[in-house]
C-alpha cells in the first residue's frame with residue numbers, strides 16, 4: 001500500500017485535461033477575412049467558390065489532377081458513396097477489423113458484406129496474405145486501412161487487384177500528408193499515398209491532423225467516377241428535371257471549405273510539430289522493454305504504444321485518466337468483430353485481437369507542450385513499473 005502511494009506521488013496531475021488530440025484552429029482574424037468573402041458571395045453550399053478553391057489547392061498539394069478528386073461533408077459519407085460508385089453493393093469485401101467502425105459501416109450501408117481478414121503485426125494494417133486466402137468469386141473489392149498513417153503493403157494489394165480482378169479501395173482516413181516518391185526515368189514525382197489503388201478516402205474530421213471541421217476527400221484513378229460522385233453527393237440529381245439514382249446529401253459547405261483552406265496553409269508546420277511530439281515520446285521510452293512505441297507512421301498522426309498485456313494497458317488508460325487528468329484512447333479496441341453488426345466474424349483475426357487488447361494511443365497535437373509530453377511519458381513508465 002505504502003509503495004503504491006509513493007509511486008502515485010510520482011504521477012503528474014495536469015490542472016486542465018489533456019485530450020488525445022485537439023484540432024488546430026487558424027488565427028481568428030485570418031478566418032474572419034474568409035468569412036467576409038462568404039458573406040459577400042452569399043453562397044453557403046452546393047459547389048460554391050470556397051469549395052472549388054479548396055479542391056484546387058488540395059489538387060496541388062497532393063499532386064493529383066482536379067479531375068480525380070471529390071470533396072464530401074465527412075469521411076464516412078465519402079466512403080459510402082465511393083463504395084457505391086465502385087459497384088460494391090451486393091458483393092463481399094475483404095477488410096480489416098482493426099479500424100474505426102466507419103470503414104465497415106459504410107460497406108454495410110450500401111449492401112456490401114464485410115469479410116474480415118487479419119492484420120500484419122508490424123504495420124497493424126490488413127495483411128495481403130491473409131486477405132488473399134479469403135478471396136472467392138463473390139469478392140468485389142479489398143478495403144485496407146492505412147491505420148495511424150502506417151502505409152499498407154500497397155504492392156501486395158496491387159498484385160491481388162491484378163491477379164483476381166478485384167478493386168482496391170483504401171481507407172486513408174489517417175494518412176493525409178503521407179507521400180510516396182514515384183521515380184521515373186527522368187524525374188522524381190511526389191505523389192500522395194491517395195494515388196494507390198482504385199480509390200482512397202481521407203478524413204478531415206477535427207481529430208485528424210488536418211481538418212475542415214468535418215469533411216472527406218476521395219481520390220480515384222478513373223476520371224469518369226468524378227461526375228458520378230458529384231451527382232451522388234447531391235441527391236443524384238442530374239439536371240433540374242432528372243434524378244438518376246438514390247443519392248444523398250453529402251456536400252461540403254463553404255464554411256468547411258474555408259476551414260480546410262486555412263488549415264492547409266499550415267500543413268507543413270502541423271506535420272513537423274507532430275513529428276517533434278513523436279520524437280519526444282520516443283526519447284522518453286527509449287530502452288523500455290515493456291512499452292513499445294509503434295514506429296511506422298509516416299505523418300505521426302497518432303502515437304500508438306503497445307503494452308505487455310491487456311491488464312497493463314487498462315491500468316495505464318485508467319490511471320492516466322483518473323490520476324493525471326490525461327484522456328488517451330484505445331484506438332482500435334474493441335475490434336469491429338466484437339461489435340453487434342460484425343460479431344459473426346468474432347475470433348477470426350487473432351493478431352488483431354492481441355494488438356487491440358494491448359494498444360493505447362497517447363496525446364499528440366499541434367501545440368501540445370513537449371514538457372507535457374515528457375511528463376505523460378514519465379507517468380506511463382511509472383504506472384507500468
Ligand code: T4K
Pocket residue numbers: 019020021022023074075076077099100102103145171173174203204205206207215216327329331
Ligand atoms: N475511417 C477511419 C479509419 C477512421 O478513423 C474514421 C474516423 C473514419 C473512417 C470516418 O471519418 P469521418 O466520418 O469521421 O470523417 C473519433 C472521430 O470522431 C472519428 O472521426 C475518427 N475516425 C475516430 C478514430 O476518432 P472519437 O469518438 O474518439 O472522437 P471524440 O469526439 O471523442 O474526440 C476525441 C478527442 O478529441 C476528445 O476527447 C477531445 C478532442 N476533440 C474532439 C473534437 C471533435 C476536440 O478537442 N475538439 C473537437 O472538436 O472518434
